[in-house]
Amino acid sequence: MPTLSYRGTCALITGASAGLGEEFARQWAARGADVVLVARRLDRLETLAAELHEEYGVTATAIAADLAEPGAGAGLRDELGARGIAVQTLINNAGFGSHGAFLTQDPEQISRMIQLNVCAVADLTRAFLPSLAADGRGALVTVASTAAYQPTPAMAVYGATKAFVLSLTEAIAYETRGTGLRVLAVSPGPVETEFFDVVGTRDAVVGHVATPAAVVTAARRALERPRTPPSVVAGLGNRLSAVAAQLAPRRFVLATTGRALKA
Known part of the structure; x- marks a missing residue:
């Protein structure tokens, strides 16, 4: 049974399909x-919105948007404002990765990944942060990755984008201390989602593959602590690996990661 009620608040969730x-x-x-559900696939969002409304009695709004388009965050804020929807919690989840040597990557795919994983996160966060901090009841959650803790040969751009997400979120957590806003970056390892279908190979799988429920539960529990940490790594094995990556010599970490990702 739920231990904490979020009733009276609204959460905007990207990549919600x-x-x-x-x-x-x-x-x-x-x-x-x-909840406000945002992704490109409107049919899936509408199906999920109907399920959530029927099961929990909440208002679930589905909005189709391509967050990789410049200015999408501010545009979404303005659209919700016009609808009279106030957001207390922003969950920046949308993103994707690719596998292969940087030299062989499609330049357009690289640009799109940076736009979605980096620019859209910054854009959305900046657009909604003033109202989130002023309200004081909600949260800012970003989905980073264990890839953020070391260079990731064969996933060079993806790892770099997640390092940005982690650093940005932790800095915002410090800057907004005292406002009542809870700020958290959650870093999962491999999760059983469509992520690897988009990547196109299982070579990017390193370690235990978690379920979405396990990762989100870990994030929610961290968020609900009396003092929310600025970041959390989901899964004991992943936490140990992240610590090891920070303590071991950089060249050793780079070589180990390169072998693990089959670079």
Whole structure:
């Protein structure tokens, strides 16, 4: 049973059509939060919105948007404002990765990945942060990755984008201390979602593959601590690996990661 009610708040969740985004929506709705579901696939969002409304009685709004388009964050803020929807919690989950040597990567795919994983996160966060901090009841959650803790040969751009997400979120957590806003970056390892279908290979799988429910539950529990940490790594093995990556010589970490990712 839910231990903390989010009733009276609204959570905006990006990448909500599947995987972690869908699980964030389910867990927040189960605790009474209204949800705004954002992704490109409107049919999936509408199906999920109907399920959440029927099961939990919350208001679930589906919005199709391509967050990789410049200015999408501010545009989404303005659209919700016009609809009279106030957001207390922002969950930046949308993102994707690719596998292969940087030299062989499609330049357009690289640009799109940076736009979605980096620019959209910064854009959305900047657009909604003033109201989140002023309200004081909600949270800012970003989905980083264990890839953020070391260079990732064969996933060079993806790892770099997640390092940005982790660093940005931790800095914002410090800057907004005292406002009542809870700020958290969650870094999962491999998760059983559509991520690897998009990547196109299982060579990017390193370590135990977690379920979306396990990752989102870890994030929610960290968020609900009396003192929310600025970041958390989901899974004991992943936490140990992240610590080891920070303590071991950089060249050793680079070589080990390169072998693990089959660079």
